[in-house]
Amino acid sequence: MAHYVILSRISPDAVKEPADFRKLAQRVSAEIKEQCPGLNWKDSYATYGRFDVVDLVETDDPREVQRAVMLLRAHGHESTETLAATPWKEFIGAL
Numbered sequence: 001m002a003h004y005v006i007l008s009r010i011s012p013d014a015v016k017e018p019a020d021f022r023k024l025a026q027r028v029s030a031e032i033k034e035q036c037p038g039l040n041w042k043d044s045y046a047t048y049g050r051f052d053v054v055d056l057v058e059t060d061d062p063r064e065v066q067r068a069v070m071l072l073r074a075h076g077h078e079s080t081e082t083l084a085a086t087p088w089k090e091f092i093g094a095l
Contacts, residue, residue, distance in 0.1 A: 001040065001058040003085040004065050006072070008053040014077035028076040032068045039064040053078075056085075 015021040032039065042056040059065055065082060072078045086094075 001060055002062065003087060004057050004059070004062075005083040005085050006053075006055040006057060006065070006069060007051040007081040007083070008055065008072060008076070008078040009050070009080075010052045011077040011079070024076065028071060031075060032071050035071060036064045036068045039068055051081075 010021075015024055029041075032041070036059075038059050038061050040058040042058060044056070045054045046052065047054050057065060057068065069080050069082055072080055
């Protein structure tokens with residue numbers, strides 16, 4: 001499977017209260033699971049700095065990542081940057 005890193009910045013207008021963010025995250029996650037069945041969501045991290053969230057995903061179909069990113073943008077009120085990623089051992093082995 002191909003690996004991808006999704007870097008997200010959440011819009012300040014996305015939610016007014018922290019509890020509202022939890023509800024929004026659950027709703028967007030459920031929609032991605034439903035609409036992107038070929039996407040394996042490996043992990044998510046809250047971060048400080050330029051991006052608010054870093055998501056690690058895998059799929060054999062890059063259209064699944066595109067669909068998930070559009071759902072994050074539309075329903076999660078996020079701007080995103082997506083990177084294709086190669087596990088370090090595979091990268092070194094290919095050199």
